[in-house]
Amino acid sequence: MALFIGVDIGGTKVLAAAVTSTGRVLRTALRTTPGRRVESRLVEDALTEAVEEAAGLRRPAAIGIAAAGFVDAQGERVRFAPHLPWRDEGVRARLAERWSAPVVLDNDANCAARAELAYGAASGAQDAVVVTMGTGIGGAIVLDGAVHRGYNGMAGEYGHMQVVPDGRPCECGGTGCWEQYASGNALARFARKRIGQEPTVLDAACGGDPAQLTGPMVTDAARAGDAVALAAFESVGGWLGVGVANLVAAFDPEVVVVGGGLSAAGDLLLEPARAALRESLVGAPHRTVPPVTRAALGPEAGAVGAADLARERFRTVGTRARARRRAARGTGQRR
Amino acid sequence: MALFIGVDIGGTKVLAAAVTSTGRVLRTALRTTPGRRVESRLVEDALTEAVEEAAGLRRPAAIGIAAAGFVDAQGERVRFAPHLPWRDEGVRARLAERWSAPVVLDNDANCAARAELAYGAASGAQDAVVVTMGTGIGGAIVLDGAVHRGYNGMAGEYGHMQVVPDGRPCECGGTGCWEQYASGNALARFARKRIGQEPTVLDAACGGDPAQLTGPMVTDAARAGDAVALAAFESVGGWLGVGVANLVAAFDPEVVVVGGGLSAAGDLLLEPARAALRESLVGAPHRTVPPVTRAALGPEAGAVGAADLARERFRTVGTRARARRRAARGTGQRR
Numbered sequence: 001m002a003l004f005i006g007v008d009i010g011g012t013k014v015l016a017a018a019v020t021s022t023g024r025v026l027r028t029a030l031r032t033t034p035g036r037r038v039e040s041r042l043v044e045d046a047l048t049e050a051v052e053e054a055a056g057l058r059r060p061a062a063i064g065i066a067a068a069g070f071v072d073a074q075g076e077r078v079r080f081a082p083h084l085p086w087r088d089e090g091v092r093a094r095l096a097e098r099w100s101a102p103v104v105l106d107n108d109a110n111c112a113a114r115a116e117l118a119y120g121a122a123s124g125a126q127d128a129v130v131v132t133m134g135t136g137i138g139g140a141i142v143l144d145g146a147v148h149r150g151y152n153g154m155a156g157e158y159g160h161m162q163v164v165p166d167g168r169p170c171e172c173g174g175t176g177c178w179e180q181y182a183s184g185n186a187l188a189r190f191a192r193k194r195i196g197q198e199p200t201v202l203d204a205a206c207g208g209d210p211a212q213l214t215g216p217m218v219t220d221a222a223r224a225g226d227a228v229a230l231a232a233f234e235s236v237g238g239w240l241g242v243g244v245a246n247l248v249a250a251f252d253p254e255v256v257v258v259g260g261g262l263s264a265a266g267d268l269l270l271e272p273a274r275a276a277l278r279e280s281l282v283g284a285p286h287r288t289v290p291p292v293t294r295a296a297l298g299p300e301a302g303a304v305g306a307a308d309l310a311r312e313r314f315r316t317v318g319t320r321a322r323a324r325r326r327a328a329r330g331t332g333q334r335r
Numbered sequence: 336m337a338l339f340i341g342v343d344i345g346g347t348k349v350l351a352a353a354v355t356s357t358g359r360v361l362r363t364a365l366r367t368t369p370g371r372r373v374e375s376r377l378v379e380d381a382l383t384e385a386v387e388e389a390a391g392l393r394r395p396a397a398i399g400i401a402a403a404g405f406v407d408a409q410g411e412r413v414r415f416a417p418h419l420p421w422r423d424e425g426v427r428a429r430l431a432e433r434w435s436a437p438v439v440l441d442n443d444a445n446c447a448a449r450a451e452l453a454y455g456a457a458s459g460a461q462d463a464v465v466v467t468m469g470t471g472i473g474g475a476i477v478l479d480g481a482v483h484r485g486y487n488g489m490a491g492e493y494g495h496m497q498v499v500p501d502g503r504p505c506e507c508g509g510t511g512c513w514e515q516y517a518s519g520n521a522l523a524r525f526a527r528k529r530i531g532q533e534p535t536v537l538d539a540a541c542g543g544d545p546a547q548l549t550g551p552m553v554t555d556a557a558r559a560g561d562a563v564a565l566a567a568f569e570s571v572g573g574w575l576g577v578g579v580a581n582l583v584a585a586f587d588p589e590v591v592v593v594g595g596g597l598s599a600a601g602d603l604l605l606e607p608a609r610a611a612l613r614e615s616l617v618g619a620p621h622r623t624v625p626p627v628t629r630a631a632l633g634p635e636a637g638a639v640g641a642a643d644l645a646r647e648r649f650r651t652v653g654t655r656a657r658a659r660r661r662a663a664r665g666t667g668q669r670r
Contacts, residue, residue: 079618080618127486143478148478150586150588151462151587151623152587152622154618155585155586156585157585157587157617158585161580161581162577165577172617174615174617246496246581247585249492249493249495250474250491250496250582250586251476252484252485252486252490252491280509282494282495283405283415283495285415286414287405287487290486
């Protein structure tokens with residue numbers, strides 16, 4: 001059976017996974033992302049190491065790359081990636097040459113949505129909104145059962161929809177972007193401000209240094225009933241719901257799927273989001289308010305979706321090649 | 336040649352139009368919408384009169400209704416319409432019976448988008464965002480060359496996306512909805528506040544009573560160079576651009592079409608919107624920023640689109656009926 005590798009390259013880490021045709025992860029490999037102020041080659045070295053380790057002794061039939069950045073509509077170039085050194089670079093062809101293997105490329109949130117659609121929480125849905133909450137917010141639109149990429153391949157950049165006029169400055173250069181209020185960063189920022197002002201276990205969790213506070217620490221504290229951590233989730237989950245209500249007003253999906261690292265918090269995050277959605281959504285009494293569900297595939301979703309994309313492309317190529325061979329042999333059946 | 340009628344029922348008026356298969360309007364008829372606190376029958380009487388007048392002595396082959404409200408996914412019921420008495424009513428079947436003719440029903444903004452796609456500013460586009468600016472904001476999404484209606488038939492309700500937290504109260508029950516900042520109402524509200532505070536021709540235009548000020552008065556004054564009217568367009572156009580940037584971040588369309596009564600102001604409205612879009616849109620230097628163009632069909636777009644929908648449905652029915660007759664006669668050709 002052919003081996004397909006998906007590799008997800010985010011702002012902090014590179015995760016490669018060998019994935020079966022049913023979406024099962026056989027083996028993973030992890031590297032640290034070298035950063036955005038390095039030569040592109042260093043990032044590509046890290047990708048290569050991760051892919052090789054995930055493949056083990058087998059040769060992959062095709063490799064899919066899920067990149068945290070803008071990927072062009074053709075799936076050839078990374079136009080811009082805030083946390084990576086790539087600037088309008090033809091990454092797909094370069095890596096295909098380096099690896100001597102077929103390579104496909106898409107945005108990480110699109111890949112994660114693809115995995116949820118094939119094997120996870122959006123399975124069977126025709127129209128879905130997928131929101132990926134990590135450090136920031138990524139996203140994807142599912143339309144008629146497939147990920148809709150948009151005219152520039154940039155559909156689903158939900159994190160930079162403005163929700164507060166003249167609001168918090170964002171790395172993108174804008175202000176008041178949704179991800180400044182609903183993300184792992186926003187969660188930690190909320191909690192940090194309260195440390196030293198209210199009694200909270202977070203004080204000890206971060207060793208007295210609020211700068212060391214992370215999202216998972218806040219999640220653990222909220223699970224233990226810490227009031228500050230719970231308030232942080234109320235705030236971030238509420239903002240999640242406000243933005244989701246905007247997307248539902250615009251797109252009217254069947255289901256909303258929330259993935260990414262922060263979704264590990266489950267209902268701590270999703271319950272305030274559902275409440276805000278019901279409150280904010282126009283015409284809520286006259287429509288089906290879509291369920292807001294947690295993504296099923298966890299942190300491997302991007303890599304699994306990238307492998308799935310590679311399998312689909314490779315299968316298509318294989319089917320066409322087989323059809324050509326069959327036609328050449330004159331054994332093709334008439335329909 | 337078969338005659339198709341489209342009838343657009345808005346909060347203030349009913350417009351029926353007899354439309355050719357190339358989108359040309361042959362004849363129109365206008366009635367006043369009786370309001371929302373009347374019996375449904377009165378509204379349906381007005382519709383009937385308008386349709387009969389537009390049809391003249393000919394019998395329509397089918398009639399399309401464009402309604403300013405939430406229409407269900409099946410196109411059978413008006414779930415809710417803020418300015419009409421219909422509340423979850425099976426309008427399509429009732430009017431088909433009353434008129435003894437095939438009737439189709441959709442949301443007015445969807446119909447207008449359909450007309451722009453078939454004959455207007457979105458002609459040839461695969462993916463488009465259509466924003467309809469009148470008293471409030473309506474809208475539609477075009478995806479893969481067709482109007483996307485959504486799971487509940489409610490996609491494109493852009494006007495009630497929240498752009499200002501705890502902002503101006505909206506008729507929908509929410510606060511800070513986009514249409515509170517970018518609409519005909521918002522334009523008049525902005526100008527009204529300045530009357531009596533700054534020198535402006537609007538003072539005379541409204542006869543000294545700011546409550547009488549309308550959108551078209553502001554447009555006329557802006558065309559004449561009045562500073563207050565121009566500032567009103569800067570504000571409303573700027574807010575239009577901020578909301579459009581959010582929609583472009585989410586959908587990445589090929590083109591943005593702005594229609595509705597306020598679009599008659601043309602570049603007075605669209606230039607500030609384009610500037611705000613360029614400024615607000617994430618990754619603008621790395622993508623094609625979509626053109627923001629004025630709708631081509633004017634105030635008849637909803638009726639033209641409704642007639643087009645009626646023609647499409649009727650044509651489908653006709654084709655199927657012919658196919659059945661052919662099969663019954665045994666003269667069907669094998670493919």
